[in-house]
Amino acid sequence: MASGDEKVFHPSKLNENVKKTQYAVRGELYLRAQELLSQGKEIIFTNVGNPHALGQKPLTFSRQVMALVQAPFLIEDQNVRLLFPPDAIARAKQYLSSMPGGIGAYSDSRGIPLIRKQVAEFVERRDGYPSNPENIFLTDGASKGVSQVLQSVIRNEHDGVMVPVPQYPLYSATIQLFGGQLVPYYLQEESGWSLDIDEVQRQYDAARGNGVNVRALVFINPGNPTGQCLSEANLRSLINFAVRNRIVLLADEVYQENIYQDERPFVSARKVMMDMGPPVSTSLELISFHTVSKGPIGECGQRGGYMEFTNIHPETVDQLYKVASISLSPNVGGQVMMGLMVSPPKPGDYSYARYVAEKKEIIDSLRARARIMTDGFNRCKNVTCNFTEGAMYSFPNIHLPKRAIEAAQKAGKAPDVFYCLRLLEETGISTVPGSGFGQKPGTFHLRTTILPPLEKMAGVMATFQKFNDSFMAQYADSPGYGSSQGWSRL
Ligand code: DCS
Numbered sequence: 001m002a003s004g005d006e007k008v009f010h011p012s013k014l015n016e017n018v019k020k021t022q023y024a025v026r027g028e029l030y031l032r033a034q035e036l037l038s039q040g041k042e043i044i045f046t047n048v049g050n051p052h053a054l055g056q057k058p059l060t061f062s063r064q065v066m067a068l069v070q071a072p073f074l075i076e077d078q079n080v081r082l083l084f085p086p087d088a089i090a091r092a093k094q095y096l097s098s099m100p101g102g103i104g105a106y107s108d109s110r111g112i113p114l115i116r117k118q119v120a121e122f123v124e125r126r127d128g129y130p131s132n133p134e135n136i137f138l139t140d141g142a143s144k145g146v147s148q149v150l151q152s153v154i155r156n157e158h159d160g161v162m163v164p165v166p167q168y169p170l171y172s173a174t175i176q177l178f179g180g181q182l183v184p185y186y187l188q189e190e191s192g193w194s195l196d197i198d199e200v201q202r203q204y205d206a207a208r209g210n211g212v213n214v215r216a217l218v219f220i221n222p223g224n225p226t227g228q229c230l231s232e233a234n235l236r237s238l239i240n241f242a243v244r245n246r247i248v249l250l251a252d253e254v255y256q257e258n259i260y261q262d263e264r265p266f267v268s269a270r271k272v273m274m275d276m277g278p279p280v281s282t283s284l285e286l287i288s289f290h291t292v293s294k295g296p297i298g299e300c301g302q303r304g305g306y307m308e309f310t311n312i313h314p315e316t317v318d319q320l321y322k323v324a325s326i327s328l329s330p331n332v333g334g335q336v337m338m339g340l341m342v343s344p345p346k347p348g349d350y351s352y353a354r355y356v357a358e359k360k361e362i363i364d365s366l367r368a369r370a371r372i373m374t375d376g377f378n379r380c381k382n383v384t385c386n387f388t389e390g391a392m393y394s395f396p397n398i399h400l401p402k403r404a405i406e407a408a409q410k411a412g413k414a415p416d417v418f419y420c421l422r423l424l425e426e427t428g429i430s431t432v433p434g435s436g437f438g439q440k441p442g443t444f445h446l447r448t449t450i451l452p453p454l455e456k457m458a459g460v461m462a463t464f465q466k467f468n469d470s471f472m473a474q475y476a477d478s479p480g481y482g483s484s485q486g487w488s489r490l
Pocket residue numbers: 025047048049050140141142143144168170220224252254290291292293300304305
């Protein structure tokens with residue numbers, strides 16, 4: 001038998017970009033947590049925004065329709081009306097009649113026309129401007145759409161994509177995988193993780209000066225891991241920046257329903273662009289992403305998403321259609337879930353009241369949890385934390401004493417990884433170190449979701465504080481917090 005070294009598919013012979021790619025949300029901390037779990041330890045998985053895994057209940061109407069679409073013979077059963085409400089039965093029939101062969105058949109690679117139309121109607125209701133289903137592709141979660149677009153944008157190692165830092169590592173990982181350049185722009189932690197357009201311009205100019213051809217800019221609104229909600233003024237300046245410098249704007253708006261403050265309700269980049277009128281509304285090249293994984297629906301496992309192209313050249317849209325066709329068809333169950341998310345029961349429908357009540361309960365509870373978590377972090381020694389205005393995460397700044405940084409270096413770990421590992425080992429709380437998202441050099445963070453159930457939240461925060469405060473006491477020294485070098489780069 002061939003020894004390991006002789007294998008063709010030997011790790012040393014892999015695509016270099018694959019080897020260089022990092023994805024911290026499923027990184028060292030996650031793997032260690034899995035190990036502890038298999039040893040029978042209780043783990044609180046706050047490392048990934050996976051709402052149902054932490055007890056969020058599926059919305060009843062969506063699952064009723066999905067059940068009938070999966071098992072159409074139930075519709076013929078004489079007892080169906082005892083188990084399912086009339087609007088769920090009617091909706092299931094509508095979907096089934098729009099998909100020849102049912103849920104077990106491939107669909108068009110852009111998705112089922114009826115559901116693309118439902119997405120367009122949703123966008124129009126939300127923004128007040130018409131949307132064309134021809135410019136909407138359904139995808140396997142937002143991730144697949146982002147990946148297909150980045151693959152097409154990045155032509156070689158000189159092509160750059162601007163990404164906020166901290167960022168969700170889908171972006172850093174995918175840019176690496178396709179061999180492009182990540183051009184960071186830093187969010188301003190001191191002012192609630194705000195987006196500073198001068199910083200964006202500075203980084204753009206610096207990248208251009210280094211021979212990088214900046215082709216696209218990603219923004220995440222509300223932010224992951226930072227939780228900030230962008231103002232309309234912020235969006236206008238980003239849009240002007242993109243038009244002025246001729247770059248494509250990639251709007252990651254997957255958390256648009258996860259909003260926990262009233263001052264800045266979600267507003268889509270598309271609406272702001274349309275409000276600006278021509279020439280901006282006719283020239284900004286915009287791609288917007290959405291998903292069924294977040295918001296009150298939270299159906300991550302169903303893998304449903306969409307992307308909408310605005311002012312993208314029709315032949316480019318055709319090329320992306322071709323790329324999507326290589327995977328034949330997005331997951332059809334995920335498409336149905338998307339249809340249900342964008343086209344929920346309406347006033348007067350049988351399921352309306354229940355749907356509204358379930359949705360409200362989830363969002364109200366997340367709002368309460370965001371507050372408990374932020375306040376909890378701010379009570380801890382050497383920890384400061386911006387309020388989670390939206391999305392599903394808290395991203396506290398852990399001001400590590402010099403002695404803790406030295407201990408980490410001795411252990412061969414980045415300081416934030418060291419801290420998060422200790423937290424995991426001692427409390428079972430599984431988080432992601434800030435270095436996985438990028439952070440200003442010399443600062444250390446961790447990311448946790450705000451998803452533990454409300455009734456457990458106070459306990460989780462008390463456990464965290466007990467750990468943190470004793471960690472800080474153990475490594476307390478003369479002042480000198482947070483002095484470090486280069487650990488935190490992406
Ligand atoms: N964009 C952002 C900003 C995200 O946070 C995620 C998922 C996605 C896109 C992709 O999600 P889907 O492919 O499921 O639509 N967030 C991950 C995270 O940070 N924790 O959990 C998943």
